[in-house]
Amino acid sequence: MQRFSAFSVFRRGLSDHQGWRPQWRRAAPKASYDAVIVGGGGHGLGAAFYLAKEHGLTNIAVVEKGWIGGGNTGRNTTIIRSNYLFDESAALYDHSVKLWEDLSQVLNYNVMFSPRGVMMLAHNVHDVQVFKRHVHANRCNGVDNEWLTPEQAKEFCPPLNIGQDIRYPIMGAALQRRGGTARHDAVAWGYARAADALGVDIIENCEVTGFLKDAHGAIEGLQTSRGVIRTKKVGVSAAGNTSAVLGLAGVALPLESYPLQALVSEPVKPAFPCVVMSNTIHAYISQSDKGELVIGAGTDAYTSYTQRGGLHINTHTLDAICELFPMFRRMQMLRNWGGIVDVTPDRSPIIAKTPVPGLYVNCGWGTGGFKATPGSANVFAWTIARDEPHPINAPFNIERFRDGFLIDEAAAAAVAH
Amino acid sequence: MLLIQCPYCGERPESEFAYGGEAHIARPLRPAELDDQQWATFLYMRRNTKGVHAERWRHARGCNRFFNALRDTTTDKFLAFYKAGEQPPALNPIPGATR
Numbered sequence: 001m002q003r004f005s006a007f008s009v010f011r012r013g014l015s016d017h018q019g020w021r022p023q024w025r026r027a028a029p030k031a032s033y034d035a036v037i038v039g040g041g042g043h044g045l046g047a048a049f050y051l052a053k054e055h056g057l058t059n060i061a062v063v064e065k066g067w068i069g070g071g072n073t074g075r076n077t078t079i080i081r082s083n084y085l086f087d088e089s090a091a092l093y094d095h096s097v098k099l100w101e102d103l104s105q106v107l108n109y110n111v112m113f114s115p116r117g118v119m120m121l122a123h124n125v126h127d128v129q130v131f132k133r134h135v136h137a138n139r140c141n142g143v144d145n146e147w148l149t150p151e152q153a154k155e156f157c158p159p160l161n162i163g164q165d166i167r168y169p170i171m172g173a174a175l176q177r178r179g180g181t182a183r184h185d186a187v188a189w190g191y192a193r194a195a196d197a198l199g200v201d202i203i204e205n206c207e208v209t210g211f212l213k214d215a216h217g218a219i220e221g222l223q224t225s226r227g228v229i230r231t232k233k234v235g236v237s238a239a240g241n242t243s244a245v246l247g248l249a250g251v252a253l254p255l256e257s258y259p260l261q262a263l264v265s266e267p268v269k270p271a272f273p274c275v276v277m278s279n280t281i282h283a284y285i286s287q288s289d290k291g292e293l294v295i296g297a298g299t300d301a302y303t304s305y306t307q308r309g310g311l312h313i314n315t316h317t318l319d320a321i322c323e324l325f326p327m328f329r330r331m332q333m334l335r336n337w338g339g340i341v342d343v344t345p346d347r348s349p350i351i352a353k354t355p356v357p358g359l360y361v362n363c364g365w366g367t368g369g370f371k372a373t374p375g376s377a378n379v380f381a382w383t384i385a386r387d388e389p390h391p392i393n394a395p396f397n398i399e400r401f402r403d404g405f406l407i408d409e410a411a412a413a414a415v416a417h
Numbered sequence: 418m419l420l421i422q423c424p425y426c427g428e429r430p431e432s433e434f435a436y437g438g439e440a441h442i443a444r445p446l447r448p449a450e451l452d453d454q455q456w457a458t459f460l461y462m463r464r465n466t467k468g469v470h471a472e473r474w475r476h477a478r479g480c481n482r483f484f485n486a487l488r489d490t491t492t493d494k495f496l497a498f499y500k501a502g503e504q505p506p507a508l509n510p511i512p513g514a515t516r
Contacts (some may be wrong), residue, residue, distance in 0.1 A: 243465040254461035256438075257490075301436040302419075304490050305467050310418040312432055345461045402457040 040064025046377025069188025096375025240340025437473030
């Protein structure tokens with residue numbers, strides 16, 4: 001691996017930047033591996049990286065039906081935070097935030113993690129009560145979160161309109177200063193490059209078409225569009241297509257796949273200092289380092305696999321953005337797109353063993369998976385390597401739906417999040 | 418935005434409708450006799466079909482009645498609309514769609 005540093009950039013510059021090599025090999029599938037990850041997004045590539053780095057499994061592969069980072073990793077609004085209500089969620093998401101903090105150093109790849117603060121707006125008495133409860137619960141769990149008055153919120157984010165003449169005036173806000181954003185593509189590329197350097201094969205354009213099982217029903221291999229791959233361990237990290245992939249193995253999970261859209265504006269000079277979210281009026285916004293406003297909203301109403309949604313969802317979001325930030329009213333929007341997110345009944349993920357021996361699944365991240373990429377990948381790798389969950393992901397099992405131990409962030413947030 | 422054919426009111430924009438999830442999930446007649454797994458299956462398990470999906474819609478900003486539809490979730494094209502309580506109409510095989 002060519003290490004990146006200011007010196008290496010300078011040195012390559014002297015030779016007109018001609019000496020750079022591809023950041024990972026274009027691998028072809030081998031006949032067999034110790035483990036195979038299905039899905040080359042951030043979660044899957046990260047799991048491969050941690051399997052190799054922390055568990056010594058280097059004879060492994062990531063198979064991806066398209067190109068890496070082309071699914072929800074490349075389609076999200078890059079918000080990172082850990083201010084979730086329940087203890088289990090706080091542990092999982094904060095594990096992730098802690099890994100984000102030095103991820104660029106660990107991967108030797110600038111993922112541009114920017115803890116610029118995530119501010120969540122309260123617009124009614126219910127919001128105020130719920131967010132204050134979140135603030136207290138988070139503090140008990142060692143997760144930073146603080147309550148702001150409308151004036152303090154405006155001080156933190158000057159473009160914010162705290163006037164009383166809007167449809168849903170702001171009554172306060174919860175601020176997590178350690179939250180922020182990161183560069184989504186760099187997360188996939190950084191994990192891919194670091195995993196490749198440890199010997200992991202990253203195999204693109206390789207779609208799983210079936211599972212091979214032995215006489216006892218345990219995983220023996222994968223059928224793919226590029227041939228049979230023998231392996232005893234398969235970790236599925238396929239986001240919106242998890243139901244389809246696991247269906248091939250005869251495993252059904254409580255998931256529904258919905259389109260989630262996002263959009264960006266034309267790039268402008270730095271104008272927006274933080275991330276602002278409003279669950280109540282369905283909008284969140286930040287400004288990328290490239291200068292675009294990155295805007296997202298809730299899912300479309302219906303299940304779908306099309307990776308697109310209705311324009312009325314975006315216009316509804318922009319109504320809210322324009323009311324909250326009047327200075328953006330004349331901004332032009334450049335692009336909008338959709339991704340397919342797999343949603344569980346309690347809006348918490350599943351990172352667990354499945355009923356099929358040797359088959360593991362990391363799914364159900366719904367609308368909020370990007371923030372969890374490093375933490376999720378880290379505990380998923382543990383689960384695959386040791387055939388048992390890490391204490392952090394143990395509660396995020398499949399049986400919780402049968403046994404009634406939901407981690408009901410859906411009820412806690414009252415919206416998709 | 419989808420165009421949806423309410424069986425009672427005709428074709429209207431999606432913004433008049435509320436999505437009702439997967440169709441043809443009957444509430445158990447004797448819930449007390451179900452074990453935990455059966456109850457969880459009724460509550461939470463959905464086909465999440467990639468292909469032709471039978472689903473409920475409600476004309477929330479119209480006649481407010483529930484009805485069913487068949488939609489291909491890989492294209493979002495509607496294939497049929499039918500009233501609640503009716504069985505889904507038989508479809509000619511659709512190229513590329515799986516049930």
